[in-house]
Amino acid sequence: MQDIIDQFRSALHTIWNRRWIALAVAWGVCVLGWMAVAFIPNSYESRARIFVELEDVLGEELQIANGGEEAITRVRQTLTSTTNLEKIIRSTRLGDKVQTDLEMQNAVADLSDNIRVSLQQQNLFEITATIGRSGFSDAENAKLAQEVVQRMIDLFREQNIADNRGDVAQTMIFLEQALEERKAELEAIEERRLAFEAANPEAVAGAGASALRLQTMRSEMRNVDADIAAAQSSLAAINGQIAGTPRTIVTPGAGGGPQGALVQAESQLASMRARGLTDSHPDVVAQLRQIDALRQQANAAPSSSGASINPAYSSLVSIRAERQANVQALQARKVALQSDITALIASQASEPAVAAEARRISRDYEVQKEKYDELLQSRERMRVRGDYETNRNSFQFDVIDPPILPQTPAAPNRPLLLVGVLMAGLAIGAGVAFVLGLLKSSFTTAERLESALDLPVIGTVSRSMTEANKLHEKLRLKQFFAGTGALAALCLLLLVVELVQVGSVA
Numbered sequence: 001m002q003d004i005i006d007q008f009r010s011a012l013h014t015i016w017n018r019r020w021i022a023l024a025v026a027w028g029v030c031v032l033g034w035m036a037v038a039f040i041p042n043s044y045e046s047r048a049r050i051f052v053e054l055e056d057v058l059g060e061e062l063q064i065a066n067g068g069e070e071a072i073t074r075v076r077q078t079l080t081s082t083t084n085l086e087k088i089i090r091s092t093r094l095g096d097k098v099q100t101d102l103e104m105q106n107a108v109a110d111l112s113d114n115i116r117v118s119l120q121q122q123n124l125f126e127i128t129a130t131i132g133r134s135g136f137s138d139a140e141n142a143k144l145a146q147e148v149v150q151r152m153i154d155l156f157r158e159q160n161i162a163d164n165r166g167d168v169a170q171t172m173i174f175l176e177q178a179l180e181e182r183k184a185e186l187e188a189i190e191e192r193r194l195a196f197e198a199a200n201p202e203a204v205a206g207a208g209a210s211a212l213r214l215q216t217m218r219s220e221m222r223n224v225d226a227d228i229a230a231a232q233s234s235l236a237a238i239n240g241q242i243a244g245t246p247r248t249i250v251t252p253g254a255g256g257g258p259q260g261a262l263v264q265a266e267s268q269l270a271s272m273r274a275r276g277l278t279d280s281h282p283d284v285v286a287q288l289r290q291i292d293a294l295r296q297q298a299n300a301a302p303s304s305s306g307a308s309i310n311p312a313y314s315s316l317v318s319i320r321a322e323r324q325a326n327v328q329a330l331q332a333r334k335v336a337l338q339s340d341i342t343a344l345i346a347s348q349a350s351e352p353a354v355a356a357e358a359r360r361i362s363r364d365y366e367v368q369k370e371k372y373d374e375l376l377q378s379r380e381r382m383r384v385r386g387d388y389e390t391n392r393n394s395f396q397f398d399v400i401d402p403p404i405l406p407q408t409p410a411a412p413n414r415p416l417l418l419v420g421v422l423m424a425g426l427a428i429g430a431g432v433a434f435v436l437g438l439l440k441s442s443f444t445t446a447e448r449l450e451s452a453l454d455l456p457v458i459g460t461v462s463r464s465m466t467e468a469n470k471l472h473e474k475l476r477l478k479q480f481f482a483g484t485g486a487l488a489a490l491c492l493l494l495l496v497v498e499l500v501q502v503g504s505v506a
Helices: 002-017 019-041 057-061 063-079 083-091 101-113 138-199 209-245 256-273 282-300 311-350 352-391 412-439 446-453 467-501
Strands: 045-051 117-120 124-131 248-250 307-309 395-402
Touching: 002 019, 002 395, 002 412, 019 117, 019 138, 019 412, 019 467, 063 138, 083 138, 124 138, 124 256, 138 446, 209 248, 209 311, 282 395, 395 412, 412 467
Parallel strands: none
Antiparallel strands: 045 124, 045 395, 117 124, 248 307
């Protein structure tokens, strides 16, 4: 520890012996440093804060709400791109002296270092621009910083609108092309399906539908067989009644023959209608037929005949004719059903490939139809989104803190630089004095001499000074302190000047 103290005392002694050299060097370094600080241009910083609204009720309802965070991230990342910075340079005074591509690249690189787009919160942005050009005055630099931030806000708005509308337009073009292709494919499949259905009407519905149809036809066949059996039974019964009914009857004392039977039949028809039977009732229909037959007989028969046609017999004949026609219709229906069943069975047994082709065509049609419908829905959604974004941005934002004209420079920190230059000057001066002392082969203390020679030092001789020398030494000491004080005073004066000027833009 004592050795360190001795070395420190020796260093101070060396510097003190060469204090004028140290002071001169300090003055030179400080003057040059303060001149350099004076030539550093002031940089002015302008900033703005933007609040972005990510939630949108209408956008959420349309399922196009956000875009929000992704669009914000994309815009923020591209906002400081080379293209955008070139736009800012050309639209402000930064591009006044830019003529060549190299100058533009240098201007873009310099502006990129002085612009920051930072995310303070999830939806709060801060845009900062620092401008300090040596060719401009302080007022021009301050105004330029404000213009750069304002231009950044304009680009933020333009890119948000342009990018989203451009995306919508490109997507609409793609969807229209895809729809045209799907429409052509769908029309081709529809034509193929129609041709196949025309050529194979039985196989269009598929194997399951054919089996169901066959089952339905067989059930209908059983019903027809039952109806035929019932109709034949009714026909046999009416034939038995006709066999036991006389064809004619003799009515004494009254007009007989066809005329009498006609009168009786008309009386029976009137009685039926009186009971509420309509003309479509089977009994009324049969009675009408009987009346027509009796009228023809009455017109052809002689009026003097004493016998008349039995009306019951005529009615039974009409009923038998009707029931015979019913049996024949049921038998014809049975024949037609049997033919259809046979054809359907033959189609299922002989052409399984037709059913497979029908299923394949139906499957292809459903797939193409589903894709076409999806594209239609996508196009409508994109059209609504385009209308929405034409009238509104994909997200809304407000400029909370607009860019203001800065009144004080943001850089450099001149007071700190001035004090730093003073400290550096004193340190350099002391360092130079110390180095010069080391270059001379002298010893400042007896301890250093003893340590260097490794020999005991018997004693030292003190310097003797006359009164004149002491007065001169005191004068020189005052001059040294005056020089040092003048250096500190000059630094203080520069600090005062800087503090006075810092309150306003030149």
